[in-house]
Structures are given as structure tokens and as C-alpha cells.
Amino acid sequence: EGNATAGTPAYMAPEVAAGGTYGTASDMWSLGVISYALFTGEPLFGGDCADSPAEILDEILDAGYLECRLNNPALLDRSLNARNLLRRLLERDPRNRITPEQALKHPFIRSFLSNAGEASDGDKICIDIRFAHLFDSHCVERMERFTRLPMLKRMAMMSAAHLIDDDSVSAQQHTFRMFDQNGDGYVSFAELEDGLRRAGVAVSTDLRKVFSRVDSDNNDALNYNEFMAATLCDTDLSENLALQTFDMMDIDGDGFISPKDLLNFEPNLGSEGHALDVLMEAFPQLLASERGVSAEEFVVLYLARAPPLNIVN
Structure with missing residues (x-):
């Protein structure tokens, strides 16, 4: 963990933008920001090229702004599993944010690992015939x-x-x-x-x-x-x-x-x-x-x- 505010503003987790400590949970938030761009073709924060770093940090700290972006119509074309994973990555409270271990077991990720979208035999991934x-x-x-x-x-x-x-x-x-x-x-x-x-x-x-x-x-x-x-x-x-x-x-x-x-x-x-x-x-x-x-x-x-x-x- 660390407590220095450093990094590209648009990818900073709220706890980093607020000057608090950061750790693995902050990296998961950044992954969520990247995922949002992949799912929608748009940046989550700082979409206006004229936005200053301070304005981007304000957007990150504004819970209402995030909720508005998560209701982007472009996300409606994505599966429920994809949208669920995105919301769990972009959970504002780092204590409740999805962990790397949990993300690997998320149905959206498993659907690609298994080629079938289902798991069987405990943690084993089934093989699609x-x-x-x-x-x-x-x-x-x-x-x-x-x-x-x-x-x-x-x-x-x-x-x-x-x-x-x-x-x-x-x-x-x-x-x-x-x-x-x-x-x-x-x-x-x-x-x-x-x-x-x-x-x-x-x-x-x-x-x-x-x-x-x-x-x-x-x-x-x-x-x-x-x-x-x-x-x-x-x-x-x-x-x-x-x-x-x-x-x-x-x-x-x-x-x-x-x-x-x-x-x-x-x-x-x-x-x-x-x-x-x-x-x-x-x-x-x-x-x-x-x-x-x-x-x-x-x-x-x-x-x-x-x-x-x-x-x-």
C-alpha cells in the first residue's frame, strides 16, 4: 500500500484522488476504467479534451457523475455479466470492490476461460465439446x-x-x-x-x-x-x-x-x-x-x- 497521489488522473481510484492510501483495490478500479472504455468506446472520465486534471479528479470524486456514466446507453448492448463485473470493478468503496481472485471467478471472465460459460466440479472449468x-x-x-x-x-x-x-x-x-x-x-x-x-x-x-x-x-x-x-x-x-x-x-x-x-x-x-x-x-x-x-x-x-x-x- 502507499499514500502518494501519483498516476494518470483519469485512471485514479477515488481513494487515490482523495489523497488516501491505495493498494490492489485501486488497481482494480483502474481496470474498471479501462473496461468501460472497451465496452463503450468512450473514456469514463475526462471525455472532454479540455478537462483539466483538477476537473477530472472532481468527476472521479462525484458519485452522481459515475452513476450517470454507468447508465450510458452504449452499455445496454453488453451482457448482464459484463455490466455486473464493470459495476463491481467501479465500486467506490475499496473495501467492497471486487478482488483479483473474485474477478477471475466472475461469470464474465469464466465465459472466456472455459469457452462454455459454465463451471463444474468445484473450481474446475468445463471444456466445451x-x-x-x-x-x-x-x-x-x-x-x-x-x-x-x-x-x-x-x-x-x-x-x-x-x-x-x-x-x-x-x-x-x-x-x-x-x-x-x-x-x-x-x-x-x-x-x-x-x-x-x-x-x-x-x-x-x-x-x-x-x-x-x-x-x-x-x-x-x-x-x-x-x-x-x-x-x-x-x-x-x-x-x-x-x-x-x-x-x-x-x-x-x-x-x-x-x-x-x-x-x-x-x-x-x-x-x-x-x-x-x-x-x-x-x-x-x-x-x-x-x-x-x-x-x-x-x-x-x-x-x-x-x-x-x-x-x-
């Missing part, structure tokens, strides 16, 4: 292949997962949601194992080992980015994506990925010496005296197809 054809039955095989790639390529694919077009990876996205049974944004080992069994996919005896290697931050759960990176198909990768990834990793922009670049890109490597080891694992011919890995070399590594690998059950 209409989307069963999108399940990626080869995801574990690709995860195992991913763990056998040089660390540099694994890092590159983690970055690519941020850049790739959603339409190209819809099967992986739906598969992640199907595994993420409680909708918390992570896939635990138990969820992965249970999801595979429910989908009729044989579970490898090496599954725990594969899971642990994909879990790059060692928190015993796969986040969305880890899962997407590990399950990308060779056909999802392109030269353009490779060059975008290279530019992200070439921190100093000199056309080479040096050990210093790699360390700045991923500080968890700990030292330039370790970063050099990572580069040389992928490029054994690389000399310590060289500037680093060129864009051309990086593209070849990036687009190299992983060897096929069958999981032994």
Missing part, C-alpha cells in the same frame, strides 16, 4: 523437443511467443485454457496430467521431467508464455519473426548478439561468462574474441527444424 477439435494432442511431444533445444533457441522462442499472431496459435491457446482448470493463468503439473487423461492422450513416464524443464522460472507451474513457447510448431516460425526476435536480443543494436547483450536481455544468466556459454552451446564454432552471433546465423538457428521425437509411454 465444440472446441475439442482445437485440442493440440501433440503438445507434450513438442514440449519434449523444446527441452532438447539449445538454451539460446529456447530463449528466442520465449520471446517469439509474445510476438506471434494469435490466429496462428489458436490450437495452443485453447489447449492452455483447457489445461488451466481453475482459470488462474497457470498450468500445474496435476492440471497438465489430468487434462491429458481427460483428452485421451497417453501420459509419458517422463512427463514430470519435461514439465520441470519447461518451467523456466521454477515455480512448479507453466505460465502462458512458457506453455506457448514450448508448444510452437516449426511452421509457426518465420524469418520475419526471427529478425524481430533478433532485434529484441541485440540490445546495443550493432547487428550482433554478444554475451553482454544476452546478459542484459536475460539478467538471470548471472554473468557474461555464462552468457558466452549459452551462445557457444548453439554455435560451437563461435570464438570468445568474436563480436557475437550475427542476424544471419541467428535466423538459421531459429528456423532449424527440431528433430522428430516420439515419447516412450
Whole structure:
């Protein structure tokens, strides 16, 4: 929690605008302000470009103004669940405002996580049979292949997962949601194992080992980015994506990925010496005296197809 009045005025919660303390509840209010704009196409506060910061704060502190905005006819086109979530996000009393945990379980959010709009078996999210054809039955095989790639390529694919077009990876996205049974944004080992069994996919005896290697931050759960990176198909990768990834990793922009670049890109490597080891694992011919890995070399590594690998059950 804090008590300094700081931030973009239009997104400030009433308690922040009033100079009081703020915390997670204040962030939920800001999420409500953003949601209002997404639902209506209009800003909640400061809609008049001539509004000064002081005028915007006055609007935020005026309960009547908020109620008027929440009766915007544009919201009538939104579902009851959407409007309910919006009102709970924009609850003026932070003590009664919806929490992140409650929001994740709200019917409006669950309708997207489950693709079906209903929950069953306690906190588990049910799988809509209409989307069963999108399940990626080869995801574990690709995860195992991913763990056998040089660390540099694994890092590159983690970055690519941020850049790739959603339409190209819809099967992986739906598969992640199907595994993420409680909708918390992570896939635990138990969820992965249970999801595979429910989908009729044989579970490898090496599954725990594969899971642990994909879990790059060692928190015993796969986040969305880890899962997407590990399950990308060779056909999802392109030269353009490779060059975008290279530019992200070439921190100093000199056309080479040096050990210093790699360390700045991923500080968890700990030292330039370790970063050099990572580069040389992928490029054994690389000399310590060289500037680093060129864009051309990086593209070849990036687009190299992983060897096929069958999981032994």
C-alpha cells in the first residue's frame, strides 16, 4: 500500500484522488476504467479534451457523475455479466470492490476461460465439446523437443511467443485454457496430467521431467508464455519473426548478439561468462574474441527444424 497521489488522473481510484492510501483495490478500479472504455468506446472520465486534471479528479470524486456514466446507453448492448463485473470493478468503496481472485471467478471472465460459460466440479472449468477439435494432442511431444533445444533457441522462442499472431496459435491457446482448470493463468503439473487423461492422450513416464524443464522460472507451474513457447510448431516460425526476435536480443543494436547483450536481455544468466556459454552451446564454432552471433546465423538457428521425437509411454 502507499499514500502518494501519483498516476494518470483519469485512471485514479477515488481513494487515490482523495489523497488516501491505495493498494490492489485501486488497481482494480483502474481496470474498471479501462473496461468501460472497451465496452463503450468512450473514456469514463475526462471525455472532454479540455478537462483539466483538477476537473477530472472532481468527476472521479462525484458519485452522481459515475452513476450517470454507468447508465450510458452504449452499455445496454453488453451482457448482464459484463455490466455486473464493470459495476463491481467501479465500486467506490475499496473495501467492497471486487478482488483479483473474485474477478477471475466472475461469470464474465469464466465465459472466456472455459469457452462454455459454465463451471463444474468445484473450481474446475468445463471444456466445451465444440472446441475439442482445437485440442493440440501433440503438445507434450513438442514440449519434449523444446527441452532438447539449445538454451539460446529456447530463449528466442520465449520471446517469439509474445510476438506471434494469435490466429496462428489458436490450437495452443485453447489447449492452455483447457489445461488451466481453475482459470488462474497457470498450468500445474496435476492440471497438465489430468487434462491429458481427460483428452485421451497417453501420459509419458517422463512427463514430470519435461514439465520441470519447461518451467523456466521454477515455480512448479507453466505460465502462458512458457506453455506457448514450448508448444510452437516449426511452421509457426518465420524469418520475419526471427529478425524481430533478433532485434529484441541485440540490445546495443550493432547487428550482433554478444554475451553482454544476452546478459542484459536475460539478467538471470548471472554473468557474461555464462552468457558466452549459452551462445557457444548453439554455435560451437563461435570464438570468445568474436563480436557475437550475427542476424544471419541467428535466423538459421531459429528456423532449424527440431528433430522428430516420439515419447516412450
